[in-house]
Amino acid sequence: MSTTKPSGATQIRLLTIGDVAERTGTATSTLRFYEDRRLISSRRNSSGYRIYHHDVIRRVSFIRTAKRVGLTLEEIGEALGSLPDGRTPNARDWARLARAWSPVLDERIATLTRLREQLDSCIGCGCLSLTSCGIWNPDDVAATLGDGPRYLLSDERPDGVADESDRPADS
Amino acid sequence: MSTTKPSGATQIRLLTIGDVAERTGTATSTLRFYEDRRLISSRRNSSGYRIYHHDVIRRVSFIRTAKRVGLTLEEIGEALGSLPDGRTPNARDWARLARAWSPVLDERIATLTRLREQLDSCIGCGCLSLTSCGIWNPDDVAATLGDGPRYLLSDERPDGVADESDRPADS
DNA sequence: ACTTGCCTTCAAGTTTACTTGAAACTTTAG
DNA sequence: CTAAAGTTTCAAGTAAACTTGAAGGCAAGT
Numbered sequence: 001m002s003t004t005k006p007s008g009a010t011q012i013r014l015l016t017i018g019d020v021a022e023r024t025g026t027a028t029s030t031l032r033f034y035e036d037r038r039l040i041s042s043r044r045n046s047s048g049y050r051i052y053h054h055d056v057i058r059r060v061s062f063i064r065t066a067k068r069v070g071l072t073l074e075e076i077g078e079a080l081g082s083l084p085d086g087r088t089p090n091a092r093d094w095a096r097l098a099r100a101w102s103p104v105l106d107e108r109i110a111t112l113t114r115l116r117e118q119l120d121s122c123i124g125c126g127c128l129s130l131t132s133c134g135i136w137n138p139d140d141v142a143a144t145l146g147d148g149p150r151y152l153l154s155d156e157r158p159d160g161v162a163d164e165s166d167r168p169a170d171s
Numbered sequence: 172m173s174t175t176k177p178s179g180a181t182q183i184r185l186l187t188i189g190d191v192a193e194r195t196g197t198a199t200s201t202l203r204f205y206e207d208r209r210l211i212s213s214r215r216n217s218s219g220y221r222i223y224h225h226d227v228i229r230r231v232s233f234i235r236t237a238k239r240v241g242l243t244l245e246e247i248g249e250a251l252g253s254l255p256d257g258r259t260p261n262a263r264d265w266a267r268l269a270r271a272w273s274p275v276l277d278e279r280i281a282t283l284t285r286l287r288e289q290l291d292s293c294i295g296c297g298c299l300s301l302t303s304c305g306i307w308n309p310d311d312v313a314a315t316l317g318d319g320p321r322y323l324l325s326d327e328r329p330d331g332v333a334d335e336s337d338r339p340a341d342s
Numbered sequence: 343a344c345t346t347g348c349c350t351t352c353a354a355g356t357t358t359a360c361t362t363g364a365a366a367c368t369t370t371a372g
Numbered sequence: 373c374t375a376a377a378g379t380t381t382c383a384a385g386t387a388a389a390c391t392t393g394a395a396g397g398c399a400a401g402t
Contacts, residue, residue, distance in 0.1 A: 016378080016379080017378090017379070018377095018378065018379080027360085027361075028378090028379085029360070029361060029362080030359085030360065030361085032380095032381095033359075033360060033361090037359090047367080047368055047369090047379090047380090048367085048368090048379080048380060048381095049368075049369090049378090049379060049380080050379080050380090065282060065285075065286050066286065067359090068241060068279075068282055069240065069241050069279060069282055069283045069286065070239060070240050070241030072358075072359095073358075073359070074358090101287075102287065105283055105286060105287040106287070108239075108240060108283055109280060109283045109284060109287070111236060111239055111240055112240045112276055112279055112280045112283065113280060114236075115236050115237065115240065115276060116272075116273065116276040116277070116280070187348080187349080188348090188349075189348065189349080198390085198391075199348090199349085200390070200391060200392080201389085201390065201391085203350095203351095204389075204390060204391090208389090218349085218350090218397080218398055218399090219349080219350060219351095219397085219398085220348085220349055220350080220398080220399095221349080221350090238389095243388075243389095244388075244389070245388090
């Protein structure tokens with residue numbers, strides 16, 4: 001797929017869209033789409049075929065990893081925007097990106113960890129009452145505590161509360 | 172918004188869609204959508220208004236948290252499907268859900284952590300070469316190592332590599 | 343009583359992230 | 373040389389997750 005003939009150990013493969021697709025596990029259509037959205041870039045050979053710099057593979061890996069954890073292409077694009085387009089990113093480039101993303105990633109990790117801990121603690125504590133497991137919505141728990149946790153522990157309904165009997169005659 | 176008159180300290184507020192929207196920070200249209208998708212449920216009062224059990228707030232919080240970290244409504248729906256619809260979930264219910272999700276959450280956390288470490292290590296190690304920072308795409312790194320890391324360290328191009336000079340005469 | 347605001351359904355529109363298809367050109371293998 | 377595989381553009385289609393709008397019923401305050 002190289003546009004030039006191999007030159008031994010120093011051969012560099014410039015990549016076609018198919019090469020990149022195969023190596024990143026991404027459809028060629030997706031790569032064209034990412035290019036449209038300015039997330040990656042390419043040059044062209046004499047007949048109009050896209051030619052990719054090797055770095056594109058790291059960029060695509062980055063995009064897919066970031067997407068996987070819930071970041072949007074727009075957020076990812078902003079981050080990638082801080083990387084140079086023409087040359088291989090250097091330490092300063094990555095440092096800038098890392099600094100910008102650290103808080104975002106930290107927050108995401110924290111959210112996930114909390115979610116897992118919540119589930120785990122729900123096993124541990126029995127999680128039958130909002131009293132001992134008011135992690136989900138503290139705001140809401142406060143409102144509930146003064147009211148009647150008993151109701152939240154079982155199916156029994158306090159008096160005066162709407163039930164099937166609340167639907168006497170449908171209009 | 173209660174459908175019955177307050178009865179002192181034991182008052183239970185059954186929630187209207189507006190209440191739930193306000194307490195979960197979710198649009199009413201979204202709540203209706205979630206109901207359509209069977210992620211939450213409601214009963215109706217005599218005039219057709221939705222009436223929500225208190226638990227719906229935890230369910231919605233759960234949905235939004237899970238969504239935030241990249242899970243789809245379908246995945247979330249499957250998880251919630253293991254919770255009882257009519258009654259407040261008990262320990263066994265949550266345990267089942269937690270067990271099912273633990274690996275998924277672990278994987279997500281691992282991915283995020285790796286992403287962050289990659290960025291951090293790119294600062295630490297200089298990240299100028301794939302040799303020392305081949306975390307992005309090991310597969311690709313291997314292919315590169317034999318070729319010419321020099322190229323990847325700078326803008327200079329090895330001989331025989333396509334450049335602007337690769338576009339001699341368009342067609 | 344009246345007015346404002348919340349609620350209902352249902353259909354259609356929006357955004358994000360792609361995928362698919364058509365028609366044509368290029369490259370590669372035999 | 374020829375056929376198959378790969379590539380191009382552009383337009384349109386798709387799926388997920390909602391949002392918006394219309395037309396109307398219900399509720400709460402004054």
